[in-house]
Amino acid sequence: MPILILCLVLWSATAWAEPAEVAHERARLVSSGKPDLTAKEVDDLTMRGWRNRRPGEHTPLIGRTFRPSDYVNDAHRGTVDFVSGWRNYSYHLVQIPSGSTVLEVNLSQIAPDTECVDRTPGIYGHNLTFQDSNLVNCKVYPDWTVIGSNTAQIDHIGNLDDPDQVVVEDAVYVADHPSRIPPVRVKPPKALE
Amino acid sequence: MRAAWLLSLALWASPVWAALPATTVFEVHPANGNDTFGACYDTATVVTDYTNQDTAQLTLTDCATSGAGVTTVTSVTGGFTAAMVGNCIRIDSGTNVTAGFYMITSRTDTNTIAVDRAPDNAVGGISGGACKVGGAAKTFESATTNDLSDALVAGAKVWIKNEAMNEAVTSTISGTGGSPIILEGYNTTRGDAPTGATRPTNDRAAGAGDAWNISGSQYLVRYLIGKSAAGDGFDSGGQNIAYEYCRATANGADGFVSGDNDRSNSPWFYLESDLNTSDGFQETGGAAQGRAIWSYSHDNTAVGFNLATHVNIFGVISESNASHGTLNGSGSQHIILNSVFDGNTGVNTDGINRGTNTGLGTVIANNIVSNNGDDGLVGGTIVAEFQINFNDVYNNTGAAYTGFVAGANDITTDPSFTDRANGDFTLASGSGALGAGLPQSIPGATGDYQWNIGVDQDDVCAGGTGGAGGWGF
Secondary structure, rough: HHHHHHHHHHHHHHHHHHHHHHHHHHHHHHHOOOOOHHHHHHHHHHHOOOOEEEOOOOOOEEEEEEOOOOOEEEOOOEEEEOOOOOOEEOOEEEOOEOOOEOOOEEEOOOOOOOOOOOOOOOOOOOOOEEEOOEEOOEEEOOOEEEEOEEOOEEEEEEEEEEOOOOEEEEEEEEEEOOOHOOOOOOOOOOOOO | OOOHHHHHHHHHHHHOOOOOOOOOEEEEEEOOOOOOOOOOOEEOOOOOOOOOOOOOEEEEEEEEEOOOOOOEEEOOOOOHHHHHHOOEEEEEEOOOOOOOOEEEEEEEEEEEEEEEEOOOOOOOOOOOEEEEEEEOOOOOOOOOOOOHHHHHOOOOOOEEEEEEEEOOOEEEEOOOOOOOHHHHHHEOOOOOOOOOHHOOEEEOOOOOOOOEEEEEOOOOOOEEEEEOOOOOOOEEEEOOEEEEEEEOOOOOOOOEOOOOOOOOOOOOOEEEEEEEOOOOEOOOOOOOOOEEEEEEEEEOOOOEEEEEEOOOEEEOOOOOOOOEEEEOOOOOEEEEOOEEEEEOOOOOOOOOOOOOOOOOOOEEEEEEEEOOOOEEOOOOOOOOOOEEEEOOEEOOOOOEOOOOOOOOOEEEOOOOOOEHHOOOOEEEEOOOOOOOOOOOOOOOOOOOOOOOOOOOOOOOOOOOOOOOOOOOO
16 A cells, blocks of 8 residues: 555656656747647657657757657758758758759758758659759759759768767868769778768 | 179069069959959059950060060060050060069050069070960969969959859968958949849859968958858968958858967958858967957858857857857857847757856847757856846747856847848847847946847837937848
8 A cells, every 4th residue: 555655656746747858848839839749749858858850840950859750960960841941951851842943052961972852752852953052962863953052072070979969170072073972982080971 | 702793683683582562453354364464553653454354455475675684575566555554464474484463664665665573584584475464364373373362462452353253262472461462352343342143253163172262361351252162161371361241152161261270350241151061150260369240150051150269249140050159169258249149950059159268258248049959058157247138048949048147137038030031130020129238328328328139220229219220230
């Protein structure tokens, strides 16, 4: 009987003492006019300290308490949808509807020849036009039209000692286009990938 | 002894030690110019400026001098006119020629002129010289020696016309405090102060190096764009390099950078840095005093304003960068006023990250710090009341303050930007940041001086003024 009472007390404490991160995020969302946390989001925040990024959530793309479910670290930030009014997709894989014309976006990646656009057939990433954009280290496809954009390929040297804070210390130019990356090349020590 | 004296005289006469006058003006037409053209004139002596044209005014292949050290240039073909005095003649090749720009100081007749210094190589007089008067240069760094970059002198000015351009410009010559070297872009008419895409754009098309690399000191750089370089848009290696009305976009490294050593007093005015793969603005010198004023850093892959030591930030917008809105180093004199740090993205991305320095020189006031990926303001101990105050710290994902405590007059209301998605960070009607800024009063003075929080001062303030009563940004 005392054990049952103890369990009840512990359960009660868990249920009522909402983790500070959950309370903080709940208050932040409500104060900014966004829907309250779902039960799953509360579970996610409680268990792993962050929740999945909601579709269309774009200010900013990631933060301490929300990120795409395939987020790996600060240099591989996961898949996000392309939204009007947001232009910085650095270190993300972005879902751009096929046939789109994209003006002045940043799709920089940490390592050369990286997929920066989702290429799901029939939906994303085909027959795109990029104008005045930053495609540094992006893999570039023949069905894309690239106008006035930067397709340089650059090795970045640094560390991800804190996985959520990439530190770039140096850069080494590889090529002006992914198709011209030397087939055999020696990457510099501590090259980030 | 006599031979040695003659050698000394010859060396003294060599153009290696000579230079164009401080009143020299160069003209660059990046698409239609030619590096064998005259390309410069002396504002103090010019009769007719022949540089702002795509063809040479006079082309000769038989320029000659009578001996080493002689400054009288002759041509049997001829064609020299009185109106050419004060223009440069580019002598590009020929026997005994030291290629370079030479100023025409006088004209005797159609076959004879005098130039500011001997054009020979100290071996003997020149002959068969390829000479051109007038016409604009095409590049700063042509294939020949003694090109435009080499010919710059303190006080010189370079006009750059808005034509297709792709050159890794390097400029190593220094100006002086009172006579800086000026690089200024224009669209169609010199001094037309172009905006947007009408500014000359050095589009490096993913080529190696920086678009504009200035390692000399004492420069004023205006109305230019550095785009799509694998390196930086504008890299300043020297001291006291001021930028105005320039843009760095989609470069593979930083937008504007002053780097590795003491590069003090490098002010940035009215600049835009966007879509670059590293920082929008970076000033990391040892005793550097980065000064970012009325500038816009957005959508860069790293920090919006990465300023190391004596930071001065006033009236800037830093938004949607993939790291901190501003990251400040160990210096103790950070002044960050009337700026917006909004929507910078990243798990560890703060609006203002000032490090842990606790110097009393720090003042962070009248800023909007909103919607950032992690904390609003991060820093060390604040002692004096004026150090952090009158900021609007709103909806940052992490803590509003880490290390800092909230200022007595800080607020936490939605700043209600007019249209942030389209880069409009003015305050919409009803914004809580209107009339909520510093100062409420100035000791000893009468009247209401209260500002808005943020950059926008052009709306109704607490004093009841609007429109012309604001700053007019």
